[in-house]
Amino acid sequence: MAYESRQAWIDQVRQQVDIVEVVGRYVVLQRKGRHWWGLCPFHTEKTPSFSVDPDQQLFYCFGCHQGGTVFTFVMKMEGRDFREAVEMLAQEVGVALPAARAEKGDADQRLRVVMEWSLEFFRDQYRRHVSQLEPYLRQRGVAAEMVERFMIGYAPEGWRGLLEVLSRRGVKLEDMVSAGVVVQKDSGQAYDRWRGRLMFPIWDAEGRVVAFGGRALMDGQDPKYLNSPETPLFHKSRLLYASHLARPMWRRGRAALVVEGYFDVVACHQAGLTQAVAPLGTALGEMHARWLARFTNEVDLMLDQDGAGQEAMRRAFLTLTSVGLKVNVVRLPEGVKDPSELVERFGEEALVKQVAQKVPFIEDQIRHLARYPGLLSPRGRSEAVDRVKPLIQAIQDPVERTGYLELLAKTLSVHPQILTHSFGSWQGVRHTIGKNRHNMGVMVPQRRGVPSLEVRILAALKSHPEYVERVRQAMPEWANSERIRHLLDLMVNGQIEKVGPGDEAWSDPESASLYAAVLEWAEPDGGGTAIDEWIEWWKRQELRERYKRLQERARLGEISAEELEEIRRLGSRMGQDSYRKEG
Numbered sequence: 040m041a042y043e044s045r046q047a048w049i050d051q052v053r054q055q056v057d058i059v060e061v062v063g064r065y066v067v068l069q070r071k072g073r074h075w076w077g078l079c080p081f082h083t084e085k086t087p088s089f090s091v092d093p094d095q096q097l098f099y100c101f102g103c104h105q106g107g108t109v110f111t112f113v114m115k116m117e118g119r120d121f122r123e124a125v126e127m128l129a130q131e132v133g134v135a136l137p138a139a140r141a142e143k144g145d146a147d148q149r150l151r152v153v154m155e156w157s158l159e160f161f162r163d164q165y166r167r168h169v170s171q172l173e174p175y176l177r178q179r180g181v182a183a184e185m186v187e188r189f190m191i192g193y194a195p196e197g198w199r200g201l202l203e204v205l206s207r208r209g210v211k212l213e214d215m216v217s218a219g220v221v222v223q224k225d226s227g228q229a230y231d232r233w234r235g236r237l238m239f240p241i242w243d244a245e246g247r248v249v250a251f252g253g254r255a256l257m258d259g260q261d262p263k264y265l266n267s268p269e270t271p272l273f274h275k276s277r278l279l280y281a282s283h284l285a286r287p288m289w290r291r292g293r294a295a296l297v298v299e300g301y302f303d304v305v306a307c308h309q310a311g312l313t314q315a316v317a318p319l320g321t322a323l324g325e326m327h328a329r330w331l332a333r334f335t336n337e338v339d340l341m342l343d344q345d346g347a348g349q350e351a352m353r354r355a356f357l358t359l360t361s362v363g364l365k366v367n368v369v370r371l372p373e374g375v376k377d378p379s380e381l382v383e384r385f386g387e388e389a390l391v392k393q394v395a396q397k398v399p400f401i402e403d404q405i406r407h408l409a410r411y412p413g414l415l416s417p418r419g420r421s422e423a424v425d426r427v428k429p430l431i432q433a434i435q436d437p438v439e440r441t442g443y444l445e446l447l448a449k450t451l452s453v454h455p456q457i458l459t460h461s462f463g464s465w466q467g468v469r470h471t472i473g474k475n476r477h478n479m480g481v482m483v484p485q486r487r488g489v490p491s492l493e494v495r496i497l498a499a500l501k502s503h504p505e506y507v508e509r510v511r512q513a514m515p516e517w518a519n520s521e522r523i524r525h526l527l528d529l530m531v532n533g534q535i536e537k538v539g540p541g542d543e544a545w546s547d548p549e550s551a552s553l554y555a556a557v558l559e560w561a562e563p564d565g566g567g568t569a570i571d572e573w574i575e576w577w578k579r580q581e582l583r584e585r586y587k588r589l590q591e592r593a594r595l596g597e598i599s600a601e602e603l604e605e606i607r608r609l610g611s612r613m614g615q616d617s618y619r620k621e622g
């Protein structure tokens with residue numbers, strides 16, 4: 040699986056790296072709207088004008104106008120060249136260099152084959168034991184169609200079923216162990232990881248099988264779920280079960296629905312809620328949250344409703360909110376443990392209905408307070424406030440936050456002002472990611488400082504490509520220089536947003552900065568008039584420079600009679616104009 044080209048390798052690295060995460064190691068970032076903001080590491084400032092755009096995977100400083108891709112950022116921060124920057128990040132995400140790729144590629148490829156063959160084995164075993172397994176699945180409300188879609192399999196009793204099948208196909212024991220399907224003791228003795236379990240293949244985001252989850256079938260079989268260990272292919276802190284099936288729905292604008300386990304995901308998909316995913320034996324963590332934020336703005340949580348589930352939901356809410364996601368909660372009817380049980384007992388429609396009745400998480404929490412027994416006493420009310428306070432503080436949108444404060448006041452029958460007072464001088468809570476969290480107060484993004492005329496013209500042309508031709512005629516030398524011509528072409532073809540950061544043109548920091556500036560800088564729309572004005576301004580600047588050059592040459596006595604005449608002409612023209620100074 041060697042990379043076809045250097046470009047393919049660069050693209051691969053770029054796709055695997057999250058610019059917010061990388062920048063967050065050096066700069067404390069807070070999310071505001073679509074962007075993350077922080078103090079610019081490239082110039083000194085007290086209020087943040089440095090932005091990271093997760094959609095475009097670009098950074099751009101509205102103060103000093105430096106910008107670029109994640110590679111440009113690493114180049115500048117670490118003083119590396121383009122290749123070194125790509126290599127550094129490649130190593131981190133495990134996308135090996137083209138040269139080293141072959142070896143690692145071979146190893147990964149071998150493990151993928153082991154996973155495929157293991158899946159085949161479990162599927163085959165399922166068919167052989169179908170009469171025993173089907174009643175169990177039917178009782179859990181799983182339709183035959185779902186068994187196919189989720190490729191549910193079976194690991195038979197016995198110790199060496201899979202091991203022997205793989206051996207016969209020539210798989211080395213070390214590869215079986217490395218893939219996590221076979222366990223080897225210190226004594227050297229090896230055996231199948233799963234026995235007597237229902238097997239759920241786990242796919243990565245690209246839909247390749249990277250792990251398995253085994254569900255116990257008998258009471259007392261411990262643990263209830265036995266997942267693959269971390270392997271070179273499987274990183275559970277990043278992965279959500281069924282994400283490759285759910286992603287298309289998120290793209291179409293459906294909120295991600297996070298449930299607890301395999302059966303819950305299957306139940307949701309069976310009910311047509313194909314936006315459902317589940318974490319894999321871990322809590323919903325920061326990596327999950329950031330990954331989700333790349334595809335959706337909103338997450339619906341439908342987790343277990345017991346005490347532990349409530350606590351998990353609060354933590355998930357805080358994690359998801361910290362990356363700017365909106366969080367709703369889906370309650371289950373009294374006495375129903377999880378979505379799977381709901382479908383089992385009341386059918387798919389009941390589940391769909393329940394999800395449609397989702398409410399914003401905080402609203403749900405406040406409504407629940409109303410049932411809090413101590414609420415009648417002053418102390419009880421105070422406790423209730425303490426309980427929801429951190430949740431309300433986590434909300435970044437001031438309008439939404441105020442709304443919840445009012446709802447809370449109403450629920451507790453307290454005057455809203457008293458509540459505001461109890462929340463103290465707090466203005467909003469800091470959301471910081473990255474290793475170097477330190478106290479820096481509330482951030483208000485600043486958009487100050489105007490970029491170069493070049494950037495402003497290009498940014499204006501971005502929304503008025505019909506002016507490109509005029510600019511080309513007025514400023515041919517500039518418009519035909521290599522990088523500008525490329526940008527103008529993209530605008531004319533309506534492809535400017537697609538100047539992929541993988542383009543080799545980005546490897547030069549200056550071009551990268553220009554591209555990022557043009558994509559990120561929104562020029563107040565003055566329409567075509569503004570562009571005309573700029574062309575004038577630009578021309579005058581050119582004239583002024585020409586004048587300066589001629590004067591210099593005149594001083595050195597290197598000037599011809601015609602040029603002398605030109606100086607005179609330029610001088611009088613410039614005297615008439617009173618033009619603004621640059622910048």
Ligand SMILES: [Zn+2]
Pocket residue numbers: 079080081082089100101102103104105
């Ligand atoms: Zn800056």
